[in-house]
Amino acid sequence: MYKEYLTISEVSGPLLTIEQVTDARYMEIVEIELQDGSRKRGQVLMTTSNQALVQVFEGTEGIGIGQTRVKFLGRVMELPVSPDILGRIFNGSGFPIDNGPEIFPDARLDINGNPMNPVARDYPIDFIQTGVSAIDGLNTLVRGQKLPIFSGSGLPHARLAAQIARQAKVLGETETFAVVFGALGITFEEANYFISELRNTGAIERSVLFINLANDPAVERIITPRMALTAAEYLAFTMDMQV
Numbered sequence: 001m002y003k004e005y006l007t008i009s010e011v012s013g014p015l016l017t018i019e020q021v022t023d024a025r026y027m028e029i030v031e032i033e034l035q036d037g038s039r040k041r042g043q044v045l046m047t048t049s050n051q052a053l054v055q056v057f058e059g060t061e062g063i064g065i066g067q068t069r070v071k072f073l074g075r076v077m078e079l080p081v082s083p084d085i086l087g088r089i090f091n092g093s094g095f096p097i098d099n100g101p102e103i104f105p106d107a108r109l110d111i112n113g114n115p116m117n118p119v120a121r122d123y124p125i126d127f128i129q130t131g132v133s134a135i136d137g138l139n140t141l142v143r144g145q146k147l148p149i150f151s152g153s154g155l156p157h158a159r160l161a162a163q164i165a166r167q168a169k170v171l172g173e174t175e176t177f178a179v180v181f182g183a184l185g186i187t188f189e190e191a192n193y194f195i196s197e198l199r200n201t202g203a204i205e206r207s208v209l210f211i212n213l214a215n216d217p218a219v220e221r222i223i224t225p226r227m228a229l230t231a232a233e234y235l236a237f238t239m240d241m242q243v
Contacts, residue, residue: 021052033069080105081234092212092224111226131167166203182228
């Protein structure tokens with residue numbers, strides 16, 4: 001059962017303090033309804049016996065003390081998954097932004113999974129060929145490994161990331177190979193470049209993209225990597241794909 005409150009006592013940056021809250025959970029998702037009927041989402045960062053501190057994903061503009069409804073949904077952030085996520089483009093919060101059909105999920109996976117014991121992992125042995133000699137020869141990428149790309153202004157990070165995403169493959173394997181691509185704080189031009197490159201080469205059909213733009217909420221960049229990792233885990237363990 002949802003619980004609604006009109007007891008916001010303080011708005012500070014992206015944070016709300018809500019009074020007289022009972023049974024709120026850490027990382028619980030809340031829905032914030034403004035006076036004009038628009039809605040925003042947030043997440044519980046801290047609770048006490050009668051207070052909750054909520055971080056708002058879309059910013060706190062328009063939120064009024066004593067005038068805004070906050071609904072506690074009783075669940076944590078989840079990603080709806082099914083085989084149909086392949087070839088789709090999502091924003092940093094996991095909502096489709098490619099004008100495609102709605103995802104009808106086989107499951108909704110908690111993105112805040114427990115960390116895996118490194119000793120319990122399978123030993124990484126499957127070499128992923130990226131087609132970039134500096135990576136393949138000096139910093140070899142293997143199946144299941146994350147590949148962060150950090151770059152300064154003016155450097156060709158977009159070209160490098162797009163090249164890896166469209167060329168990467170596991171040699172000698174017959175399993176379907178998928179690429180989960182997460183972008184944080186990029187410009188619209190960069191996002192359009194990635195999407196166009198993958199579509200023009202057909203690599204989009206085996207890719208899942210999570211894109212957080214520079215003008216999207218900064219706090220969403222905490223969620224985006226977890227969304228991408230959750231999608232990768234689903235494809236690898238449920239669909240038995242090379243990711």
